Amino acid sequence: DAGITQSPRHKVTETGTPVTLRCHQTENHRYMYWYRQDPGHGLRLIHYSYGVKDTDKGEVSDGYSVSRSKTEDFLLTLESATSSQTSVYFCAIAGTGHTGELFFGEGSRLTVL
Amino acid sequence: GQQVMQIPQYQHVQEGEDFTTYCNSSTTLSNIQWYKQRPGGHPVFLIQLVKSGEVKKQKRLTFQFGEAKKNSSLHITATQTTDVGTYFCASPSGGYQKVTFGTGTKLQVIP
Numbered sequence: 436d437a438g439i440t441q442s443p444r445h446k447v448t449e450t451g452t453p454v455t456l457r458c459h460q461t462e463n464h465r466y467m468y469w470y471r472q473d474p475g476h477g478l479r480l481i482h483y484s485y486g487v488k489d490t491d492k493g494e495v496s497d498g499y500s501v502s503r504s505k506t507e508d509f510l511l512t513l514e515s516a517t518s519s520q521t522s523v524y525f526c527a528i529a530g531t532g533h534t535g536e537l538f539f540g541e542g543s544r545l546t547v548l
Numbered sequence: 549g550q551q552v553m554q555i556p557q558y559q560h561v562q563e564g565e566d567f568t569t570y571c572n573s574s575t576t577l578s579n580i581q582w583y584k585q586r587p588g589g590h591p592v593f594l595i596q597l598v599k600s601g602e603v604k605k606q607k608r609l610t611f612q613f614g615e616a617k618k619n620s621s622l623h624i625t626a627t628q629t630t631d632v633g634t635y636f637c638a639s640p641s642g643g644y645q646k647v648t649f650g651t652g653t654k655l656q657v658i659p
Contacts, residue, residue, distance in 0.1 A: 477651035485645055535640055536581060536593035537647055
């Protein structure tokens with residue numbers, strides 16, 4: 436395994452509450468990603484980071500913010516959760532090999548009631 | 549932005565039958581990656597194709613990259629129940645910065 440830990444693994448919250456998901460890596464990789472997975476939509480990129488304090492938007496970034504103050508941690512925040520943000524969230528890091536393959540965490544299942 | 553379409557969305561096969569999933573892009577891809585996600589699990593990298601017309605094999609799995617680098621396929625020969633899962637293609641852009649995934653093909657193998 437690539438040394439990626441996501442927390443929490445499961446969370447149930449109510450509409451309008453803030454939620455923060457954490458991704459922690461022990462590999463010192465530069466690139467980190469947050470994806471959400473929903474039936475029929477595959478994996479959609481929310482935000483990604485290419486270094487400390489360097490982040491950019493993906494294809495479904497509305498309603499989400501991220502922060503990366505340390506190489507090892509990439510936080511995803513839902514400022515005011517909505518039911519449409521009920522999903523499974525995956526963090527990934529890009530390998531340092533020439534293929535650039537992604538290594539995924541175990542996922543965080545978020546339910547917004 | 550770059551979009552990768554993947555078909556079919558679902559496929560049920562009898563154990564021992566072959567299976568193929570296809571990825572198509574309207575733009576030329578720098579390379580394409582394939583991932584497998586077991587039920588309840590996370591995506592796991594299988595392979596990357598870079599060259600036009602490239603073909604790679606991993607046991608019963610054969611991966612192809614089209615001559616125009618706009619499409620790719622994954623073929624599984626004689627499926628087994630261990631092949632069950634969702635198969636995704638993915639393509640990076642902007643170096644390694646953005647990796648866009650296809651919608652995936654969910655494979656069910658009937659024993």
